[in-house]
Amino acid sequence: MVKGGILLKGGIKMPTLELKVERLERLLGKKLNIKDLEYDLQWIGLDLESINEKENKIKVEYSPNRPDFSSPEGIARTLKGYYELELGAPIYKVNPGSLEINVDPVVNKVRPFIVGGVIRNIDLDEDEVATLMNIQEDLHWALGRDRKKVAIGVHDLDKIVPPYLYTAVKPDSCKFRALQLEHFELTPAEILEEHPKGIKYAHILEGKEVYPIIFDKNNEVISFPPIINGILTMVTDDTKNLFIDITGTDFRAINYTLNILSTTLSDMGAKIESVKVNYNEDGRQIITPDLKLMKWTVSKKYINDYIGVNLSETEMIKCFQKVRFNAKPSGEKGKIDIWVPAFRVDIMHEVDFVEECAIGYGYFNLPTTIREGCIGEFHPFQDYCNKIRKIMIGAQYLEVVNFMLTNSERHYNFMKREYNLKDHIQILNPKSKELDTTRTHLLPVLMENLLFNRSEEKPIKIFEVGEIIELDLSTETGARQELHLAAASYHENSNFTEIRSLLDHLTISLGINEKIKVIPTNSPTYIEGRVGKILYNDESIGIIGEINPEVILNFNLEFPVAALEVNINKFPGKQLI
């Protein structure tokens, strides 16, 4: 988690892929040295996860915006450009087919879109079968949002009779045998309750009155997307031709998925054949897979300016060809026409060509330039914290730094403080049930530090200067941060006088001693008669005293504790954010 790159990765998990060097060699038609390959892969955006020289395998991470990297075939395409074995967009042929899918408008209520494709003459080896399984899983995850947005069905074409009908039915209006539970006929409703895949993905169909089904001409169930296929079209070793259905809620995403799948199968030697999808609602017919290249026109100056280089038109065109785009000078002066292959799903804006050009040029070839200007300043708040730290270490207190997440039981009950969760930050979904709120005070966490260190040599004198969070519905996000200082002294003879001296040292050093008063008060956390409220300009900013023995015992400690906690937000002219 604390990888260097975590920051901008925004917590995104990176999918991984194992590459057998021999298979890559076959795909590239070129001998590869595993060490060179390791070096080269980073320049096309693949992150090395591990290298196994003995078995001649490399495991890489690829970015979720490049689902076309989910197979060795996909990576080989890009590597061919990198090694200049092939330049420009790879060519895929789609033979016109006659298969038709009719779409009943009722599917708009549950899963409005379907596209399909036919793949003929498949002859896959063991590795390729594994890749096909793997790529489906990755696409379901990366483009499909775990089947919610996109679901893939792969079928034995020769077992069903076209045309197919994509429709939606009442949950218990038909019965069929589903894969993995092939001995019973079940209704879609029963599948959601009993079938392992049904149970896992039932949430996608929750609350829907009709469920999507694909029938063949004989009313046999081909598939119940996005849950499970019928047994009828199960793919076996004897399967020669495939029908692929992709259903979903996002038309763009299902097409991308089909494109990646069919181009990969084509790279494995199969033939792609198109399917006609008839949307009965408006009489629209679309033909898929549509592997037409997408045309963009980009400005040469824009790209040069963005990168900070001055590439000629020819050089720039070569860069694009190396990342497997077609490119040539546009009719318009200073512009370049670019054709993007249909398996590239990550091109949304002209700026995306900036990166592609830089990758084609090689990041390692880019110069480094320095821009000057600006006068820096520290945040006054951090400066103030550092000032207080210096004062505290001068008083021989050791700094501690604690988490902001905490547990309400320890934070309040152990301190004998009453609380009402509705007055505090409440976390909805913590993975560690322990962490249910954020701290409002520092002293409880200092008590935990004492507990953790109770067998260390005494005296133990610690302090923390840090932020706490208060619920404050008047602010934009419903909360406000404040800066606190807390200190605790733990040893046989710790007492009020000792901690009072510390407070005086602090306020004298900050130059606010005259504005500080301490008056008697009551607090269940502290011992009666040995606790004072700290006033700054007659406004309460904190509390100081000897900790109640009950609290000391709650934290399993065995010596007295003298402590103070002040809100230093209130000190002159310092306001947090």
Place this chain on the structure above:
Amino acid sequence: MGIKLRQNVLEILKTLQEKNIECDASELAKELKIDYIILMSAVNDLDKVKLGGFKEKSIDYLYLTDEGLNYLKKGLPSRQLINYLVKNKIKEISIAELKDKSELNDKSFYRAIQNLRHNKWIATSKATGENKVYIIADDFPTTELEIFLKTFEKKPFNDKSKLSKKEVELIGTLNKRNLIRREKRTQRLIFLTPEGKKIDVRKIEILKEFSKITSQMLTSGEWKNIDLKPFNVSISGPRIHAGKIHPLINIINEIREIFLSMGFTEIKGPIVESAFFNFDALFQPQDHPAREMQDTFYLNNPKQSKLPERERVEAVKATHENGGDCGSIGWGYDWSYDIAKKVVLRTHTTATTCRRLAQFYRENEKPPVKVFSIDKVFRNERLDHSHLAEFMQIEGIVIDENVTLCDLRGLLTEFYRKMGFPKIITRPSFFPYTEPSLEIAVYSEKFGEWLEMGGSGIFRPEVTYPWGIKDPTRVLAWGLGLERLAMLKYRRGDIRDLYRNPLKWLREVSY
């Protein structure tokens, strides 16, 4: 050759001659009521004139465990039970009830019952159908084990103590019950050399040597006539427990200085953040996996945040739906206000930098603007030795006209050079809100390898256009995690240590 010794050294020599055995240094110091350090410096003096010395031995000491200490205070479990029965004048009681009333766990309770029966203090019977305890003795004298346990109050035993057969047996019993533990300690034994043993102390001249200068010596001028005892300057002094800055704060301050030296201004932002600034304004689609509950802390209280000014919200909405005015095709879905209003603990400080873009727009600022933040972020993770649910991010951005990818590389080279990494490589990478993106690896001389040390890029137009930051004004950004840096610098294996504050480490850490 005349030997000269200080008076107190002479006294110690006399005592050692009288004892005529090797003495444990700390016990002797106690016996003579002098400081350990003074004793050892005297021994040092004896060593110099070859009359004595000391040797070190590693010795196993026996201490009571926490449980043992507890029984020392409250009595052994069997005594606790008897005390309860006697105090409440109970002659018979069901085992279940007695168990209930006692504070003992199952194991200790049943062992205590067994021991009480063995002592013939109680009997147990099921005669009434219920398993009951009956008191059968009239008095309950202190047992050998209890007497022995008491001896631990005074001092620990060690494996050199002369133990009777009985005591060895009792130690065995305590050990079996996990009431004692062994700990190795170094013992210093003081001895006299053969010369030391036979030398006639009356023939030794007394050295008038002082260990310290008093105020009186200074004012009277007496200091000129005295011999000051030399110190052994080679040995370490005793440890002091000074105040110290926490190691994380130390690194944070070093990095703040680097940013400042490069002209960056420090900013802060809210930890409790709206999904709008944490995700939407950074062009993360609302169905993006990173936004899911399993990765992000959503809040139940507060439940909703207020969105910023309407026209900016609309600009962000349009960017998601169709690209808005930035030339993008957008994500192509219906953007929801409610999802954007959700409240999270910020998952990255980029939420704060994004607020800085909003400020740039609102205050109609002119570029360049260079800011940084080093602050807390949160991820919904279970804690273990390599995972935290909250950690610190270091992040910097530059808003400027005509800034380029090459400028970004220059900036990174300079930043990491100042951090002590003169060799860096930047390679293609992907982050949802930057394009182009790059990943930084630095070469560590200390570890002899390349380390991934941050991510970087130029903010996408989809992120900057809604705040009026339009080409050729662009925003360079980079960031890295603080904890990884700290773990490498301080060589800690368990990331939780950074926030658990083990005093042993904090007291001895070198920055």
